[in-house]
Amino acid sequence: MRRHNSALVLDAIAETPGSSRAAVAARTGLTKATVSSLVDRMIGAGLVAEGEAQARSGPGRRGTALHLSPTGPHGLGVEIGVDYLATCLVDLTGRVRARWLRPSDNRASSPARVLAKVATAVRTAVKQDVPIGGVGVAVPGLVEVAGGSLRVAPNLGWREVDIRGELTRRMALDVPVLVGNEANLAALAELWHGDVAADFVHISGEIGIGAGIVVGGGLFEGVSGFGGEIGHLSVDPRGPQCACGSRGCLERLAGQDEIVRAAGVSGVDELLARLASGDRTATTAVRSAAKWLGVALSGAVNLLDLPTVVLGGTYARLEPWLREPLHAELDRRVVSAEWSPVRVVASSLGAEAAVRGAATTAVRAILADPDPYVNSVLA
Amino acid sequence: MRRHNSALVLDAIAETPGSSRAAVAARTGLTKATVSSLVDRMIGAGLVAEGEAQARSGPGRRGTALHLSPTGPHGLGVEIGVDYLATCLVDLTGRVRARWLRPSDNRASSPARVLAKVATAVRTAVKQDVPIGGVGVAVPGLVEVAGGSLRVAPNLGWREVDIRGELTRRMALDVPVLVGNEANLAALAELWHGDVAADFVHISGEIGIGAGIVVGGGLFEGVSGFGGEIGHLSVDPRGPQCACGSRGCLERLAGQDEIVRAAGVSGVDELLARLASGDRTATTAVRSAAKWLGVALSGAVNLLDLPTVVLGGTYARLEPWLREPLHAELDRRVVSAEWSPVRVVASSLGAEAAVRGAATTAVRAILADPDPYVNSVLA
DNA sequence: TCCAATAAGTTTGATGCCTGAACTTATCGC
DNA sequence: GCGATAAGTTCAGGCATCAAACTTATTGGA
Numbered sequence: 001m002r003r004h005n006s007a008l009v010l011d012a013i014a015e016t017p018g019s020s021r022a023a024v025a026a027r028t029g030l031t032k033a034t035v036s037s038l039v040d041r042m043i044g045a046g047l048v049a050e051g052e053a054q055a056r057s058g059p060g061r062r063g064t065a066l067h068l069s070p071t072g073p074h075g076l077g078v079e080i081g082v083d084y085l086a087t088c089l090v091d092l093t094g095r096v097r098a099r100w101l102r103p104s105d106n107r108a109s110s111p112a113r114v115l116a117k118v119a120t121a122v123r124t125a126v127k128q129d130v131p132i133g134g135v136g137v138a139v140p141g142l143v144e145v146a147g148g149s150l151r152v153a154p155n156l157g158w159r160e161v162d163i164r165g166e167l168t169r170r171m172a173l174d175v176p177v178l179v180g181n182e183a184n185l186a187a188l189a190e191l192w193h194g195d196v197a198a199d200f201v202h203i204s205g206e207i208g209i210g211a212g213i214v215v216g217g218g219l220f221e222g223v224s225g226f227g228g229e230i231g232h233l234s235v236d237p238r239g240p241q242c243a244c245g246s247r248g249c250l251e252r253l254a255g256q257d258e259i260v261r262a263a264g265v266s267g268v269d270e271l272l273a274r275l276a277s278g279d280r281t282a283t284t285a286v287r288s289a290a291k292w293l294g295v296a297l298s299g300a301v302n303l304l305d306l307p308t309v310v311l312g313g314t315y316a317r318l319e320p321w322l323r324e325p326l327h328a329e330l331d332r333r334v335v336s337a338e339w340s341p342v343r344v345v346a347s348s349l350g351a352e353a354a355v356r357g358a359a360t361t362a363v364r365a366i367l368a369d370p371d372p373y374v375n376s377v378l379a
Numbered sequence: 380m381r382r383h384n385s386a387l388v389l390d391a392i393a394e395t396p397g398s399s400r401a402a403v404a405a406r407t408g409l410t411k412a413t414v415s416s417l418v419d420r421m422i423g424a425g426l427v428a429e430g431e432a433q434a435r436s437g438p439g440r441r442g443t444a445l446h447l448s449p450t451g452p453h454g455l456g457v458e459i460g461v462d463y464l465a466t467c468l469v470d471l472t473g474r475v476r477a478r479w480l481r482p483s484d485n486r487a488s489s490p491a492r493v494l495a496k497v498a499t500a501v502r503t504a505v506k507q508d509v510p511i512g513g514v515g516v517a518v519p520g521l522v523e524v525a526g527g528s529l530r531v532a533p534n535l536g537w538r539e540v541d542i543r544g545e546l547t548r549r550m551a552l553d554v555p556v557l558v559g560n561e562a563n564l565a566a567l568a569e570l571w572h573g574d575v576a577a578d579f580v581h582i583s584g585e586i587g588i589g590a591g592i593v594v595g596g597g598l599f600e601g602v603s604g605f606g607g608e609i610g611h612l613s614v615d616p617r618g619p620q621c622a623c624g625s626r627g628c629l630e631r632l633a634g635q636d637e638i639v640r641a642a643g644v645s646g647v648d649e650l651l652a653r654l655a656s657g658d659r660t661a662t663t664a665v666r667s668a669a670k671w672l673g674v675a676l677s678g679a680v681n682l683l684d685l686p687t688v689v690l691g692g693t694y695a696r697l698e699p700w701l702r703e704p705l706h707a708e709l710d711r712r713v714v715s716a717e718w719s720p721v722r723v724v725a726s727s728l729g730a731e732a733a734v735r736g737a738a739t740t741a742v743r744a745i746l747a748d749p750d751p752y753v754n755s756v757l758a
Numbered sequence: 759t760c761c762a763a764t765a766a767g768t769t770t771g772a773t774g775c776c777t778g779a780a781c782t783t784a785t786c787g788c
Numbered sequence: 789g790c791g792a793t794a795a796g797t798t799c800a801g802g803c804a805t806c807a808a809a810c811t812t813a814t815t816g817g818a
Contacts, residue, residue, distance in 0.1 A: 199602045223578045229681040236615075237614065302609065
């Protein structure tokens with residue numbers, strides 16, 4: 001009861017920072033008395049802070065602005081990339097307070113060695129004088145979310161690593177550790193910090209291709225958390241052989257490696273330069289990738305009935321050239337396009353989407369269900 | 380609070396019929412006192428009934444068996460097929476109490492005429508002396524679930540029909556009307572009456588191909604309720620032209636019409652006879668369909684991380700011949716197959732799956748949140 | 759300058775639902 | 789028939805919410 005209402009009230013404050021108690025009561029349907037008492041508890045626990053009195057253009061007492069406390073528990077995000085480690089500290093509102101990026105050839109290191117580095121990074125972050133409420137870890141691989149352990153990360157060459165367990169042991173910090181797939185966390189970052197609504201597919205292409213499916217303002221993870229594996233969706237069953245053993249996988253036909261290869265360039269930066277100068281080979285390579293992306297995404301949209309496709313990672317940078325051919329393919333193949341044409345937008349978050357998503361996930365866990373946290377602080 | 384606990388208690392009784400109050404208390408974590416009081420209310424409202432005293436193999440008072448009341452509110456399901464109308468009356472447990480099937484060329488009739496027939500059928504069903512708690516309607520088309528109106532049903536030739544509104548007006552009965560897509564409701568029937576767990580894709584092929592996605596024991600409907608449209612998933616972008624304007628759609632390559640055509644038979648019954656006798660052309664036609672189904676379903680499974688595929692409708696009858704090639708394709712293309720191989724099973728419900736699903740949906744709405752109903756009855 | 763009007767926020771008593779413990783009822787085995 | 793055991797009920801106590809009265813803060817007009 002109180003648990004539910006605490007979440008309700010805190011959500012209202014997070015959604016509309018600066019609201020007064022009375023405004024929150026009106027919005028949640030609770031009484032002023034109830035809101036007052038819940039807010040007081042949350043102020044006591046350091047989740048909510050009072051601001052200045054609000055302006056008012058008429059008679060009556062002015063309300064005290066409420067907002068998420070900038071000194072409340074922070075979320076620490078960690079991303080284990082193929083050739084870097086990144087961390088990111090965010091406050092309750094999701095604002096980035098500190099970040100850290102370091103090259104690290106994780107492909108060549110054992111999981112134990114890498115996780116030791118991660119633990120060191122966590123301990124460093126803890127030395128900042130902000131309280132840590134949770135740690136989120138992003139990995140490029142299949143994560144069994146409930147257990148927080150990694151099943152396989154092809155591009156890291158890792159298999160069966162109990163990330164949550166290892167990290168909890170090594171970092172000597174009594175906070176929850178959440179582990180998630182990089183693409184899924186990037187999608188959540190887009191949901192929380194980008195400018196798209198509550199339902200979309202976020203597709204990001206770096207070395208692999210991953211999708212994050214957001215439905216009703218929440219991540220769709222599937223039964224074990226393996227959802228969103230779009231990279232090996234078969235878009236051309238008679239197409240070229242893929243490393244995974246199947247044929248015509250999306251990753252093989254529209255992945256960064258294939259685009260770069262087909263365009264005959266050395267990397268994404270050169271590709272962008274060529275595209276800007278109107279190079280025909282480069283344009284054709286990107287248009288082809290767009291077509292295959294369209295085939296895969298139209299399938300996802302038909303199946304899931306989502307109104308928006310967000311291009312993340314490298315695709316966000318290629319968006320001007322992907323947009324039109326992708327749209328054409330979607331309009332042709334999506335059955336419900338007539339009623340709700342699919343929107344295609346580029347992500348506004350850069351390469352940090354995944355870390356930010358990881359960090360924000362950690363604080364969101366508290367915001368989504370504040371009562372246990374409040375109790376633990378006030379106890 | 381009570382609302383939540385009422386649902387909890389009723390769910391426990393529905394899950395394990397014949398439990399005593401004490402057993403329900405143990406299972407839900409509530410106290411015997413709370414359960415007693417909630418159960419008494421629900422008995423008063425006619426949702427729950429007491430049975431005989433339970434057997435016991437030791438000392439102590441025997442518990443009174445509790446089960447969903449067979450005289451409680453019933454659900455009435457209606458299916459508007461292409462060439463028939465079907466209705467089905469189920470009690471709270473989902474057991475079919477009456478059914479009715481009548482040929483009706485709905486393709487040739489106006490929606491108004493068909494809905495008038497449906498309303499008549501509903502009024503007939505009401506004359507049975509059981510209370511009706513809700514009506515569910517299954518239609519082969521895109522349904523905007525929230526509004527209960529049909530956007531388009533290609534095989535009926537209907538467009539923009541406000542089924543809920545029309546029916547509510549015509550049937551003169553003050554109960555909620557739920558409208559849903561046939562394939563989705565068939566999937567729910569499978570969930571509730573079949574023998575599969577809480578997560579699966581149900582794929583049914585009659586004239587069109589539709590999928591119902593069940594996740595965490597609930598239907599995945601998408602934003603507007605258009606989810607599960609798998610028929611026009613592109614499985615072979617360079618394949619034959621489909622009526623929808625796209626190329627190589629699943630429906631075009633693995634639909635009933637295509638199988639029948641490729642096998643050179645007159646219909647499904649002849650096809651089954653040929654298959655049983657080992658006819659080579661028929662076998663090849665079915666294997667080819669299985670392959671394309673495998674391409675489409677592997678995509679769905681990768682995206683959604685579902686452990687089971689249920690074959691419904693015509694595919695259920697073809698299951699012995701579909702099974703092996705479908706499995707081969709799934710094992711090859713599903714990324715997480717190594718950890719959780721995809722199960723393929725045939726639906727045990729026949730052609731009535733959709734009506735039953737529609738009827739059961741209507742009563743499930745009460746079971747999922749009994750308190751408002753209880754209050755309305757006791758008031 | 760003061761006061762009525764208005765609105766924010768707090769206090770207080772009542773209500774509703776759940777809980778724990780004691781109590782009643784029913785059954786088994788000796 | 790009696791003690792042990794378990795189901796189900798009764799009742800006092802607690803906790804969170806609510807409605808309403810009350811206090812505090814602010815505006816604008818007399």
